[in-house]
Amino acid sequence: QVQLVESGGGLVQPGGSLRLFCVASGFSLDNYNIGWFRHVPGKEREGVSCIGFTDGNTYYADSVKGRFTISRDQAKNTVYLQMDSLKPEDTAVYYCAADWEANVKTMCVITSVRDQFDYWGRGTQVTVSS
Numbered sequence: 107q108v109q110l111v112e113s114g115g116g117l118v119q120p121g122g123s124l125r126l127f128c129v130a131s132g133f134s135l136d137n138y139n140i141g142w143f144r145h146v147p148g149k150e151r152e153g154v155s156c157i158g159f160t161d162g163n164t165y166y167a168d169s170v171k172g173r174f175t176i177s178r179d180q181a182k183n184t185v186y187l188q189m190d191s192l193k194p195e196d197t198a199v200y201y202c203a204a205d206w207e208a209n210v211k212t213m214c215v216i217t218s219v220r221d222q223f224d225y226w227g228r229g230t231q232v233t234v235s236s
Contacts, residue, residue, distance in 0.1 A: 115230030
């Protein structure tokens with residue numbers, strides 16, 4: 107089955123850390139750009155961080171720069187999002203997506219292209235609360 111599956115979400119206290127996983131099955135992430143997005147009900151979906159799976163180029167939203175790190179493991183066909191110094195405002199459902207055409211900045215910043223991404227996962231909940 108061709109799909110992206112996110113995991114690693116959970117409940118964490120402010121200042122804590124979580125590591126999210128985005129695993130692709132049924133296809134190779136080579137030559138795709140992969141992005142992490144988050145959504146809070148009532149707000150627009152936000153591009154958090156994006157990475158070129160083959161070239162490793164990265165992009166970070168200003169809201170997470172210096173706290174989140176995106177990386178990939180080509181052997182495991184997996185993209186990670188290491189989230190440190192978490193804040194309550196990081197609480198959201200986090201989704202990963204893969205697209206063949208959009209570059210990492212376009213993928214993360216331009217909202218109008220998101221409906222055209224090749225694959226979306228179903229999301230994992232991250233809650234930052236004391």
